[in-house]
Amino acid sequence: MNRVIVRKLAANVARLRVQHEFFCTDAAARVSGSNRSHEHEEKHDFSNNIQQYDIAIVGGGMVGMALACSLASMPLTKHLKVAIIDSNPALGSKVCFKKEDPPDPRVSTVTPATISLFKDVGAWQYIERHRHAYFDKMQVWDYTGLGYTSYNARDINKEILGCVVENKVLHGSLLSCIENKDFQKTIYPSRLTSMTLHPRSSPMGMDSTSSRTPSSSLRHLAKLELTDGNSLYAKLVVGADGGKSRVRELAGFKTTGWNYSQNAVICTVEHTDGNQCAWQRFLPAGPIALLPMGDNFSNIVWTMNPKESMDRKSMSEDDFVKDVNNALDYGYGPRPKSSLLGNEDMFSWLRGYVTLSANECFEVPPKVVKLASERMVFPLSLMHANDYASKHVVLIGDAAHTVHPLAGQGVNLGFGDAFALSRVIAEGIAVGTDIGEVSLLKKYEAERKLANITMMAILDGFQKAYSVDFGPLNILRAAALHGAHYISPLKRSIISYASGEQRLPLFS
Numbered sequence: 001m002n003r004v005i006v007r008k009l010a011a012n013v014a015r016l017r018v019q020h021e022f023f024c025t026d027a028a029a030r031v032s033g034s035n036r037s038h039e040h041e042e043k044h045d046f047s048n049n050i051q052q053y054d055i056a057i058v059g060g061g062m063v064g065m066a067l068a069c070s071l072a073s074m075p076l077t078k079h080l081k082v083a084i085i086d087s088n089p090a091l092g093s094k095v096c097f098k099k100e101d102p103p104d105p106r107v108s109t110v111t112p113a114t115i116s117l118f119k120d121v122g123a124w125q126y127i128e129r130h131r132h133a134y135f136d137k138m139q140v141w142d143y144t145g146l147g148y149t150s151y152n153a154r155d156i157n158k159e160i161l162g163c164v165v166e167n168k169v170l171h172g173s174l175l176s177c178i179e180n181k182d183f184q185k186t187i188y189p190s191r192l193t194s195m196t197l198h199p200r201s202s203p204m205g206m207d208s209t210s211s212r213t214p215s216s217s218l219r220h221l222a223k224l225e226l227t228d229g230n231s232l233y234a235k236l237v238v239g240a241d242g243g244k245s246r247v248r249e250l251a252g253f254k255t256t257g258w259n260y261s262q263n264a265v266i267c268t269v270e271h272t273d274g275n276q277c278a279w280q281r282f283l284p285a286g287p288i289a290l291l292p293m294g295d296n297f298s299n300i301v302w303t304m305n306p307k308e309s310m311d312r313k314s315m316s317e318d319d320f321v322k323d324v325n326n327a328l329d330y331g332y333g334p335r336p337k338s339s340l341l342g343n344e345d346m347f348s349w350l351r352g353y354v355t356l357s358a359n360e361c362f363e364v365p366p367k368v369v370k371l372a373s374e375r376m377v378f379p380l381s382l383m384h385a386n387d388y389a390s391k392h393v394v395l396i397g398d399a400a401h402t403v404h405p406l407a408g409q410g411v412n413l414g415f416g417d418a419f420a421l422s423r424v425i426a427e428g429i430a431v432g433t434d435i436g437e438v439s440l441l442k443k444y445e446a447e448r449k450l451a452n453i454t455m456m457a458i459l460d461g462f463q464k465a466y467s468v469d470f471g472p473l474n475i476l477r478a479a480a481l482h483g484a485h486y487i488s489p490l491k492r493s494i495i496s497y498a499s500g501e502q503r504l505p506l507f508s
């Protein structure tokens with residue numbers, strides 16, 4: 001009898017294991033040490049040893065983990081000894097979420113270029129096991145009823161324009177991908193407090209801590225000190241520690257930027273049916289986006305002034321849903337009808353062959369019936385580091401640049417940085433260059449600065465163009481949206497650029 005029960009239990013456990021989501025499995029592997037890569041993962045009892053690494057990644061957010069994942073994937077970099085420093089519990093403790101969990105309000109729209117980078121390193125397969133929503137259509141219009149455009153992936157012979165993924169899924173997928181690679185990483189669940197980029201001589205007391213490490217070798221490394229009292233040395237420090245980067249501050253990189261005096265209210269909402277399109281309407285105080293998330297959920301990113309954002313965060317759910325439906329339809333102004341500028345024939349001389357979406361009519365977005373998450377508020381700003389690299393230190397992601405979320409490009413730029421940096425590091429290793437050498441790191445900076453500044457300028461231009469409600473300007477903006485709708489080469493160029501292609505959004 002007992003044997004039968006034990007067998008049944010064993011079968012149930014096996015079945016549950018199979019059903020269990022991969023993050024739980026991977027996280028359990030991380031904790032139990034059964035995973036192959038765990039053999040390399042050192043515990044953080046470093047009291048008596050000088051810890052030396054090739055690379056110290058400060059900040060294990062989405063961009064820091066993308067760098068680690070890319071390094072773990074390339075033959076020339078996968079043997080590097082890498083430290084990841086971040087107190088975010090998602091990195092160390094048991095991360096466990098299931099497909100049927102309510103969706104997280106923090107999502108990212110990832111571009112086809114990002115998807116292909118994730119596929120290259122083997123991370124996309126993990127995302128596909130969780131909630132995500134590909135979309136092939138986008139509609140953009142404004143509150144005046146004058147400006148309207150729509151984009152379709154088929155305009156550029158592609159199947160999708162992008163995919164909306166919860167940030168926790170992006171992050172967890174990168175972690176899972178790394179766990180399944182043979183990669184020497186050590187996670188420090190702590191935060192960076194100070195950094196010495198060019199230690200001149202052996203720091204006080206260091207010689208006594210380890211006779212195996214000659215103090216002279218440390219002079220060529222950067223020294224990092226952490227909140228938990230640990231310190232470590234690395235040939236290269238990567239600042240992936242977000243918009244308020246401590247690495248950027250300690251390395252003395254200056255920044256340029258400004259606050260937008262706008263906040264974004266974000267949340268998840270529910271519809272009665274699924275949503276397959278990305279919608280964005282420009283309102284007097286800023287744009288509202290309704291992004292498909294899979295199942296019957298969508299994500300709202302609504303930009304407004306700080307006072308309004310606080311009111312909308314605290315108002316009742318019913319009032320908020322009413323406001324959202326208003327903002328996405330009749331509120332603030334009429335739906336676009338026929339063009340103020342005559343009709344599309346005005347642009348016929350510029351059109352070439354007509355894109356498929358040029359014939360698509362304005363559609364009303366699906367009604368929101370329910371709030372499905374908490375409402376979160378983020379202040380918005382633009383920031384760009386004047387330099388991304390100096391000896392032993394480099395910045396990636398939001399540590400190097402933060403942009404307005406109106407086109408969902410921020411983390412895509414960061415992923416671009418992470419993958420570009422790992423390629424440059426591999427190139428350096430191939431020719432025997434020290435990976436902390438400034439001439440090598442400046443190659444990364446040159447490549448990414450151009451791409452990032454171009455995108456920032458476009459997003460900032462959009463933000464500014466839509467922050468004024470003034471008759472003639474409204475017509476000009478409407479004309480620009482119509483131009484983007486009907487002028488086929490321009491339209492294809494815009495779609496390709498927003499998809500992550502490096503070409504500038506000019507006539508091709």
Ligand SMILES: Cc1cc2nc3c(=O)[nH]c(=O)nc-3n(C[C@H](O)[C@H](O)[C@H](O)COP(=O)(O)OP(=O)(O)OC[C@H]3O[C@@H](n4cnc5c(N)ncnc54)[C@H](O)[C@@H]3O)c2cc1C
Pocket residue numbers: 058059060061062063064085086087088107108109110190191192193240241242243245246264266301378396397398399405407408409410411412413414
């Ligand atoms: C409302 C909103 C909507 C957005 N939507 C999109 C979108 O649709 N698509 C898109 O591409 N982008 C979007 N973005 C931008 C995107 O969220 C950011 O670009 C992205 O989160 C940046 O990732 P990161 O890893 O560089 O930085 P972060 O996500 O800020 O991560 C930094 C990490 O560093 C750690 N850290 C900080 N300080 C230290 C320290 N001293 N020591 C150790 N660790 C430290 C933190 O714990 C954190 O884990 C949006 C942004 C906002 C505000």
